[in-house]
Amino acid sequence: xxxxxxxxxxxxxxxxxxxxxxxxxxxxxxxxxxxxxxxxxxxxxxxxxxxxxxxxxxxxxxxxxxxxxxxxxxxxxxxxxxxxxxxxxxxxxxxxxxxxxxxxxxxxxxxxxx
Amino acid sequence: xxxxxxxxxxxxxxxxxxxxxxxxxxxxxxxxxxxxxxxxxxxxxxxxxxxxxxxxxxxxxxxxxxxxxxxxxxxxxxxxxxxxxxxxxxxxxxxxxxxxxxxxxxxxxxxxxxx
Numbered sequence: 118x119x120x121x122x123x124x125x126x127x128x129x130x131x132x133x134x135x136x137x138x139x140x141x142x143x144x145x146x147x148x149x150x151x152x153x154x155x156x157x158x159x160x161x162x163x164x165x166x167x168x169x170x171x172x173x174x175x176x177x178x179x180x181x182x183x184x185x186x187x188x189x190x191x192x193x194x195x196x197x198x199x200x201x202x203x204x205x206x207x208x209x210x211x212x213x214x215x216x217x218x219x220x221x222x223x224x225x226x227x228x229x230x231x
Numbered sequence: 232x233x234x235x236x237x238x239x240x241x242x243x244x245x246x247x248x249x250x251x252x253x254x255x256x257x258x259x260x261x262x263x264x265x266x267x268x269x270x271x272x273x274x275x276x277x278x279x280x281x282x283x284x285x286x287x288x289x290x291x292x293x294x295x296x297x298x299x300x301x302x303x304x305x306x307x308x309x310x311x312x313x314x315x316x317x318x319x320x321x322x323x324x325x326x327x328x329x330x331x332x333x334x335x336x337x338x339x340x341x342x343x344x345x346x
Binding site: 153160162166206210217218219221223224 | 237273277280324328334335336337339
C-alpha cells in the first residue's frame with residue numbers, strides 16, 4: 118500500500134538557518150504530494166502541494182519539488198524564523214471511491230531558536 | 232481557502248458516557264469528510280471516510296459501533312464516541328473535500344479527555 122517516510126525529529130535550528138526536511142514515498146500510480154503544518158494546539162494547514170512530476174510547490178518561503186525518479190518531496194526553506202516552529206507532515210493522496218485518501222508521514226517537529 | 236470548523240474544541244467526560252463532535256464545512260459543499268485520530272507526537276491515523284447520505288467506510292481496526300459517524304448533509308458530519316473510556320482520549324481531527332484537486336481542508340481538532 119501507499120506509505121510516506123519522513124526524517125525523524127525534532128530538528129532544532131537557529132533563526133535564518135537553512136531547512137531541509139526529507140520525505141520519500143511509495144505509491145502506485147501518480148499521487149499528489151502535500152506538506153502540511155501543524156502549530157501547537159491547532160489542526161493541520163496546507164503548506165504547499167504538487168500534483169505531478171517535476172512540479173514545485175511553494176508558499177511562505179517554503180519549497181518542495183515532486184521528484185518521481187527518486188520518489189521524494191523534500192521540504193526546504195532558505196531562512197527559517199522562530200514563527201516556523203511547528204510540526205511538518207508530508208502526505209500523499211491516492212484515489213478511493215468517493216474521495217481522496219491522504220496517507221501521512223509521522224511528522225517532523227521543527228524548533229527554531231534565536 | 233475553505234474553512235472547516237469543529238465543535239467542541241475540547242471536551243472532558245466521564246468514562247462510560249458518549250460524546251458527539253461536530254465537523255462543519257462553512258463555505259463549500261463537502262462531498263466527502265474524513266475523521267482522523269492523532270496521538271501525542273504521532274501522525275494522523277485515518278479512522279473513517281464518509282460520503283454525504285451514505286454509510287461511512289471505516290479503516291481496519293476501527294470499531295464502527297464505538298465511533299459512530301453521521302454525514303447527514305454536505306456541510307455537516309458528526310463523530311460520536313460511544314461509551315468512552317480513558318484509552319479513547321485523543322485529538323480528533325476532521326477534514327472535508329469537495330473531491331476536486333485532491334485536497335482536504337482540516338478542522339482545528341477536538342481534544343477529548345475521558346476521566
